[in-house]
Amino acid sequence: MASDINSVILVGRLTRDAELSYLPSGTAALAFSIAVNRSKKEGDQWVEEANFFDISYISKSAENFKQYLVKGKQVGIQGSLKQDRWQDKESGQNRSKIKIMASSVQLLGGRSEAGGAGGSYGGQGYGNAGYQGGGGYQGGGRPAYVPQQNQGPDPYGGDGAGFPEDVPF
Numbered sequence: 773m774a775s776d777i778n779s780v781i782l783v784g785r786l787t788r789d790a791e792l793s794y795l796p797s798g799t800a801a802l803a804f805s806i807a808v809n810r811s812k813k814e815g816d817q818w819v820e821e822a823n824f825f826d827i828s829y830i831s832k833s834a835e836n837f838k839q840y841l842v843k844g845k846q847v848g849i850q851g852s853l854k855q856d857r858w859q860d861k862e863s864g865q866n867r868s869k870i871k872i873m874a875s876s877v878q879l880l881g882g883r884s885e886a887g888g889a890g891g892s893y894g895g896q897g898y899g900n901a902g903y904q905g906g907g908g909y910q911g912g913g914r915p916a917y918v919p920q921q922n923q924g925p926d927p928y929g930g931d932g933a934g935f936p937e938d939v940p941f
Contacts, residue, residue: 778852780872782825783880784808790841792834800834803827804841806849827851829874840879848878 784806791803807822827849829837841847851874860867 780849780851780853782806782808782849782872784825784847784849786841786843786845786847787824788843790829790838792838795830799830799832802829802834802838802841804829806847826869826871827874827877828854828871829877837877841877846880848876848880849874850876850878 787805787807789804793801793803795801803826805824805826807824809820809822811818812821813819831837849872851872853870854873855868855870857866857868859865
C-alpha cells in the first residue's frame with residue numbers, strides 16, 4: 773500500500789518581517805510570507821511570475837530566530853502543506869487557505885544581505901551548535917567545523933593539514 777506524501781521545499785524572499793506569537797502551550801510561533809519567482813514562457817519571451825506563500829514556523833527556536841527573518845531576506849523552507857477551512861461570517865460561504873508549516877528554515881545569502889549571516893534552524897531546536905553563520909544547521913546538534921591541530925604524522929603525507937595538496941576543493 774502506498775503512503776501519502778506532503779512535502780514542500782521552497783526558496784524565496786520574505787515579503788515582510790516575521791511576526792512572533794505564542795501558542796497556549798507557550799511555544800513560540802513565527803508567521804511570515806515569502807515570494808518565490810518562477811520563469812514562464814509567453815510567446816517568444818520569458819516572463820517572471822511571483823508566487824506568494826504564507827509560512828508558519830512553530831519551534832522552541834522561533835523566538836530567537838525572529839531577528840533574522842526580515843523583509844527581503846532570502847530563505848529556504850522545508851515543510852508541509854496545511855489547509856485551513858472556515859465559514860465566512862458575512863457571506864456564509866465556505867472558505868479555505870493553504871499555508872506552509874515549516875519544519876526547517878534556512879537563511880540564504882551573505883552577511884551583507886538583509887539582516888545577517890546565513891544559517892538555519894531546524895524544527896528540533898538548537899542542539900549543540902545554536903545559530904551558525906553561513907552554515908547549514910538543520911537541528912539535532914551538528915557542530916560547526918573546527919580544523920584540528922596537527923597531532924602526529926599526517927596520514928596523507930601532505931603539509932600537515934590533514935589533506936593532500938591536490939584535493940580539488
